[in-house]
Amino acid sequence: MVLFFIILPFPIIYKAILCSILYLFLYGFLHLEAVCDTIDGYFASLSKKDVYEVMHEPQVGAIGAIGGFCFVLLKIIAIACLLYYECYITIIVALTLSRCSLFFALDLKYHKESHFIKSMQESFKTSVFVKLLFLPFHLFTKAILKLLKKKLGFINGDTLGFTIELQEIIYLNIGILLCIT
Numbered sequence: 001m002v003l004f005f006i007i008l009p010f011p012i013i014y015k016a017i018l019c020s021i022l023y024l025f026l027y028g029f030l031h032l033e034a035v036c037d038t039i040d041g042y043f044a045s046l047s048k049k050d051v052y053e054v055m056h057e058p059q060v061g062a063i064g065a066i067g068g069f070c071f072v073l074l075k076i077i078a079i080a081c082l083l084y085y086e087c088y089i090t091i092i093v094a095l096t097l098s099r100c101s102l103f104f105a106l107d108l109k110y111h112k113e114s115h116f117i118k119s120m121q122e123s124f125k126t127s128v129f130v131k132l133l134f135l136p137f138h139l140f141t142k143a144i145l146k147l148l149k150k151k152l153g154f155i156n157g158d159t160l161g162f163t164i165e166l167q168e169i170i171y172l173n174i175g176i177l178l179c180i181t
Helices: 002-007 012-026 032-046 051-055 062-084 088-104 115-123 128-133 135-152 157-180
Strands: none
Touching: 002 012, 002 088, 012 062, 032 051, 032 062, 032 135, 032 157, 062 088, 062 157, 088 135, 088 157, 115 157, 128 135, 135 157
16 A cells, blocks of 8 residues: 555545555455444444344444444545655554454453354464563553443454454554654
8 A cells, every 4th residue: 555655646645545545445344344333233232232133234234334434434534644644654553553453352252153263262372472562552452342342242253353443543543643743
């Protein structure tokens, strides 16, 4: 994405937005369905519906769609802003840290039907050194997931995907504050 931004011959604002959208395509919109499902689940919990059932319906609810759109919009704007100000390392660090948060959450207890998470837990162990090195990010990831568990009643792959996307937006915005000032 950064390479495309550097080499494309378009006006800077246009190519910043274009490359931000390209990023979403490059990683296949991977966690955005999880964002929509988790938002749907959160609002289902407010009306005492079966959260797990709502989150696993094949269609996205209106609230989930609006929330997912807001996440996409925030992500595109944040990445475009950082590209515009040439804060390339900040983008790479934010995207990497948000993805690495997955490994800091494998020791939590997930919903009994989260087969993907179970296979990851069996195949990957985070060393104590890495946990200590990234302690603030480790604690932040666990705090988000514990809040989701308290509200939804469980955590699963969708809540983990939501957490990754949420942290990505937060880290990108912190990057904006650090780069611009």
